[in-house]
Amino acid sequence: MGDMVVVRKEGLYCVPGDFYIDPWRPVDRAVITHAHGDHARWGHKHYLASNQSVNILKSRLGADINIDGLAYGDRIVHNGVAVSLHPAGHVLGSAQVRMEYEGEIWVASGDYKVEPDATCAPFEAVRCHTFITESTFGLPIYRWDPQQEVYDDINAWWRRNADEGRTSVLYAYAFGKAQRILSGLDTSIGPIVCHGAVEPLNRVYREGGVELPPTRLVSETGKDEMKRALVLAPPSAAGSTWTRRFGDYSDAFASGWMLLRGARRRRGVDRGFVLSDHADWPGLLSAIEATGAHQVVVTHGSIPVMVRWLCQIGLDAKAFDTEYGDEDDEATGSAAPEEGESHKGAADKAEAKDA
Template sequence: MGDMVVVRKEGLYCVPGDFYIDPWRPVERAVITHAHGDHARYGSQRYLTAAPGVGVLRARMGEDAAIDGLAYGEKVVHNGVTVSLHPAGHVLGSSQVRMECGGEVWVASGDYKVEADKTCTPFEPVRCHSFITESTFGLPIYRWEPEQDIFDDINGWWRKNAEQGRCSVVFAYAFGKAQRILSGIDPSIGPVVCHGAVEPLSRAYRAEGVPLPPTVMVTDIDKAALRRALVIAPPSAAGSTWMRRFGDYSDAFASGWMLLRGARRRRSVDRGFVLSDHADWPGLMTAIRATEAQRIIVTHGSIPVMVRWLCEQGLDAAGFETEYGDEDEAVSAEASDA
């Protein structure tokens, strides 16, 4: 048998199974690792995703979309390929796709991180012969601090602003990053306001049993209370008329790219919090080793660097060119020369 997974113009294609993984064009059957826009695109006839992520995927694809949910670890057989989904630890419902056929096992990681958090099922290493891994932060410079340290920094910054009667605004991706921040803040400091793009996704998290503190919309809070509030908004809100209601506020951006010199300056924010839902360099290496795979295929990110490093470690490594990006890719593009 040739390669179980290849790249076609529609996306990553499982040849014997006749289905696609996170296709970037409409197809008949799509297995979706998670509901971020670069991995879950509209128009396919039928979708399969991990059960905890069905609600978010349906919110993106519409009520009429044909979406099936599969419990983590549950197996289905399609065209002789045994398929199961395993936690990726990226966002709610994120999964790795395990495919087995003729004694050969391939795993496509989607996006993942190895540090556990309160908002999604932790990453689960899956042994395989061939591992398709992301490499968003696939350079040795990327090494994350423990998330609790970042949450302590966010809470300290918010508390200081609140004591000074100044609103605190954190710009973060609406799906995943925003809810992770919510899970780590101290709501005793003041009220928490969510942008209209964030609130529906937080409801989907709560519906899956993820504990998040109470939040309000900006229309439901008086001006005096705003001076002690933490506001969580998507990056697109920066500079918009929506921001005018907060008066003299302090702002921050939460992203792994904030580790780079110049990224915060280009975002013109007061603070940069280095918080990512992707694996850092040590995390990527830990995940790859845990698969025990001898063949590694690297996608979206620092492909040449990781491929060269893995080959130097004695692995059979190569890259796939894909159309996946990153939820913080706008920041990445601005910071790429920093």
């Protein structure tokens, strides 16, 4: 048998199963690893995702999409291919796709991280013959500090601002990163205020059994309270009229890219917190080793470096050219709705922006 998964113009295609994994163009059958915009596109005839992803996908793509949910570890057979989903540790509902056909096992990782957090099921190493891995941060310079240290830094920054009567505005992806940050905040410092793009996803997380601290919208927060508040907003809100209403505020951005010199300066924020929902270099290598795969296919990120390194340590490594990348908010060309704004209004903004 040739490769079980190949690249077509529509996306990653499972040949014997006749389905796609996170396709970027409309197809009949799509298996979705997680609900970030670069992996979950609108327009497929049928979707399969983890149970925890179903409501998130409906909230982002439309309640009328044709979608089935699958519990982690459960197995279905399609065209002779046994398919199961396994935790990826990236965001709520994120999954790796395990495919078994005629004794051969392939696993497509989607996006993943190996450090557990309180907002999603932890990464599970799945034994396979071929592992398709992301490499967003696939360079040796990327090594994350323990997340609790980052939470402590965020809380210390927030506390200093609150003591000085200054609002703290923290930019983070609305789905996944914002909720992970929420889980690490010290609620004794002040109120936590969320942008209108973040709060609906908080509700989805809570409905999924994830404990998050109380949050509110700006309209529910008094002017004096805002001086001690931490505001969570998507990156697309930076510099907007919505943000300028806070007057004297300090802003920050949470991302793995903040490790790079100059990244904070380009963002134009006061602080950068290095926090990523993707595996760092040691995490990628440990995850690959744990699969026992003899063949590794590298997708989006630092592909040449990762392929070269894997070949040097004796693995059969190659690359797939994909259209994955920036995962959310303005990075996918979609505008996040502001408080009180409809999704149609956000779409109109996106069209104007794209023009």
